[in-house]
Amino acid sequence: MPNISIEVGVSSNLHPPTTDLAVSAHGMRKVYHTRGHPAVEALRGLDLTVKRGERVALLGRNGAGKTTFLKIASTLLLPTAGTLEIFGLDAVKRPEEVRPLIAVVPQEGHPFYHLTPWEQVYTYLRSRGFPRDVARDRTESALKDMGIFDIRSQLNVTLSGGQQQRTMVATVLATEAPLLFLDEPTLGMDPFARRGVWAALRKLTDRGSTILLTTHYLDEAESLSQRVYIVEHGHVVAEGTADELKRRVGGTVRVTMPEAGAHPADYESFGRIMAGDGVLHVITEPRRVSEILNLALSRGISPTVGPVTLEEAFLQLVGRAIEEDAR
Amino acid sequence: MLGDSRPAWHGLWAFAATEARVQLHEYLSIASTVLVQVIFIFFVWLLAPPYLLPFALVGSMVFSAFVIGERVLNEAAYIRIDHKLNELYHASPLSPESYFLGMGIGVLTAYLPTLVFIGLLTEAVHPLSLAAGGLLLLVLIGVWLIASSLGYILSTLFRDMRAIWPYSTLLFNFFGVLPPVFYPLGLFPGWLAPLALVLPPSAGAALLMYVIGLESLSGGQVILAATALIIETLLLSVAAVFWSRRTSREGA
Numbered sequence: 327m328p329n330i331s332i333e334v335g336v337s338s339n340l341h342p343p344t345t346d347l348a349v350s351a352h353g354m355r356k357v358y359h360t361r362g363h364p365a366v367e368a369l370r371g372l373d374l375t376v377k378r379g380e381r382v383a384l385l386g387r388n389g390a391g392k393t394t395f396l397k398i399a400s401t402l403l404l405p406t407a408g409t410l411e412i413f414g415l416d417a418v419k420r421p422e423e424v425r426p427l428i429a430v431v432p433q434e435g436h437p438f439y440h441l442t443p444w445e446q447v448y449t450y451l452r453s454r455g456f457p458r459d460v461a462r463d464r465t466e467s468a469l470k471d472m473g474i475f476d477i478r479s480q481l482n483v484t485l486s487g488g489q490q491q492r493t494m495v496a497t498v499l500a501t502e503a504p505l506l507f508l509d510e511p512t513l514g515m516d517p518f519a520r521r522g523v524w525a526a527l528r529k530l531t532d533r534g535s536t537i538l539l540t541t542h543y544l545d546e547a548e549s550l551s552q553r554v555y556i557v558e559h560g561h562v563v564a565e566g567t568a569d570e571l572k573r574r575v576g577g578t579v580r581v582t583m584p585e586a587g588a589h590p591a592d593y594e595s596f597g598r599i600m601a602g603d604g605v606l607h608v609i610t611e612p613r614r615v616s617e618i619l620n621l622a623l624s625r626g627i628s629p630t631v632g633p634v635t636l637e638e639a640f641l642q643l644v645g646r647a648i649e650e651d652a653r
Numbered sequence: 654m655l656g657d658s659r660p661a662w663h664g665l666w667a668f669a670a671t672e673a674r675v676q677l678h679e680y681l682s683i684a685s686t687v688l689v690q691v692i693f694i695f696f697v698w699l700l701a702p703p704y705l706l707p708f709a710l711v712g713s714m715v716f717s718a719f720v721i722g723e724r725v726l727n728e729a730a731y732i733r734i735d736h737k738l739n740e741l742y743h744a745s746p747l748s749p750e751s752y753f754l755g756m757g758i759g760v761l762t763a764y765l766p767t768l769v770f771i772g773l774l775t776e777a778v779h780p781l782s783l784a785a786g787g788l789l790l791l792v793l794i795g796v797w798l799i800a801s802s803l804g805y806i807l808s809t810l811f812r813d814m815r816a817i818w819p820y821s822t823l824l825f826n827f828f829g830v831l832p833p834v835f836y837p838l839g840l841f842p843g844w845l846a847p848l849a850l851v852l853p854p855s856a857g858a859a860l861l862m863y864v865i866g867l868e869s870l871s872g873g874q875v876i877l878a879a880t881a882l883i884i885e886t887l888l889l890s891v892a893a894v895f896w897s898r899r900t901s902r903e904g905a
């Protein structure tokens with residue numbers, strides 16, 4: 327593996343200015359106007375910061391505004407209002423100063439169908455200004471990291487959906503840009519490929535890059551990111567580490583039982599009740615588990631016990647935000 | 654400052670090479686552009702009086718330079734709408750104007766075999782002086798720049814690929830075939846002649862036919878066609894550079 331140093335691409339004197347914050351967004355608003363349709367307020371005063379070297383995940387329901395924010399932060403979309411600094415540079419007013427420092431995996435993008443994965447990554451690095459030998463080395467290691475080195479000479483159009491997505495991620499990771507925006511980077515990838523992406527992203531942040539990504543795989547957010555933001559209807563409803571968010575929903579242990587025969591009222595005193603999909607979850611503290619088990623067993627119900635996942639915290643926190651919105 | 658150290662045309666040749674590779678992988682489509690022109694010229698040779706053949710040859714080159722615009726329109730829209738690759742390139746040190754012009758240059762490579770082949774045929778049928786050869790090159794470059802600029806600007810106005818194909822085909826074939834590009838200006842209605850002399854493909858064709866000695870134009874007509882072509886080339890390329898910067902960020 328070649329020893330790769332961080333550089334921005336154009337020339338070695340382009341290093342990000344030394345500030346602690348890679349992304350600093352305040353009061354971000356975005357209203358989409360489409361002729362013949364009512365205006366859509368996609369962001370409603372979103373505040374978000376990412377420290378240099380951090381891996382942060384942006385979570386939220388479909389239409390919550392994640393892509394809108396990522397596009398604004400990556401200088402691809404003009405916000406309606408708000409301030410945005412990338413490494414201390416004003417990304418709204420001077421996007422051209424920010425662009426050499428970033429790289430983007432768009433949501434549901436595709437590589438050039440009539441290039442091979444090798445050509446895709448290599449030509450992209452060349453167009454970002456990398457010399458031939460650096461581009462060659464990085465292309466090789468990015469393709470290997472993404473597990474597509476063996477199919478490097480096949481036209482992208484002949485690749486499977488997940489292989490195409492790996493090619494897109496390889497293209498962008500190979501830049502080793504100081505700040506990477508990844509919009510659902512592991513969409514359609516198998517569990518092995520996803521872990522490959524996680525490892526590659528960890529390696530990049532170890533070398534000093536900063537990563538802001540979105541995902542609907544909450545296990546991915548939990549194991550990959552150091553901090554998460556939960557966005558609902560264009561603003562942040564929760565922020566913190568995965569553990570912090572779990573604690574906010576009432577407990578770290580989940581007791582699950584079939585909904586049939588289980589009366590929610592019987593368990594309300596033990597913690598938070600979540601029902602759906604034919605099962606009843608009781609979110610609680612470890613010390614109360616045996617009481618719940620005894621009660622359930624005495625009624626002929628066999629519960630299972632497991633840790634609270636980020637997904638449960640997400641459902642709770644977003645659920646609360648939806649209720650508040652409705653009020 | 655960081656941004657100021659980035660030259661305006663940074664990455665141009667690397668991106669042009671990328672697009673050229675994309676085009677060259679589609680060798681069947683390159684072969685078909687050659688074939689369409691060759692078939693057309695074959696029928697002119699077969700059916701038309703011999704004096705019209707050089708007109709058809711010159712017209713074929715000008716037309717090929719002009720329909721590059723259609724391919725740029727489709728390609729730029731396709732990789733933006735379908736692939737979202739514009740996001741990869743705009744969120745990068747590659748300047749928006751290099752993205753636009755690189756695409757024009759890359760697509761041009763797909764038409765080079767046609768242009769060179771028809772150029773050689775023309776030379777065989779109607780040998781060109783050095784001056785005429787030079788002017789041919791300038792006119793083709795002008796028409797290519799106009800068409801690429803137009804194609805790129807128009808590509809940004811669409812949200813849906815399906816809506817594009819009828820417009821792009823109609824636009825570039827209408828202006829590339831109907832006016833006197835493949836035939837003498839004299840066969841075009843006289844009252845429309847000034848229009849033919851300001852439309853890029855027919856202006857270019859008229860100038861070339863004049864220099865080659867196929868067409869007799871008045872001094873005023875030569876000046877009109879030359880001025881129109883120069884102004885259109887400058888205006889449209891500057892507009893495309895400006896527009897490429899502006900549209901490198903949505904909602905601007």
Ligand SMILES: Nc1ncnc2c1ncn2[C@@H]1O[C@H](COP(=O)(O)OP(=O)(O)OP(=O)(O)O)[C@@H](O)[C@H]1O
Binds near residue numbers: 358359360
């Ligand atoms: N170009 C657009 N024009 C009009 N409305 C838009 C546009 N893009 C997004 N929206 C609207 O803005 C809101 C936020 O969309 P966005 O794509 O940011 O959501 P998201 O959080 O990325 O969702 P997903 O998880 O489905 O990708 C949605 O209501 C969407 O309909």
Ligand SMILES: [Mg+2]
Binds near residue numbers: 392393394433509
């Ligand atoms: Mg999205």
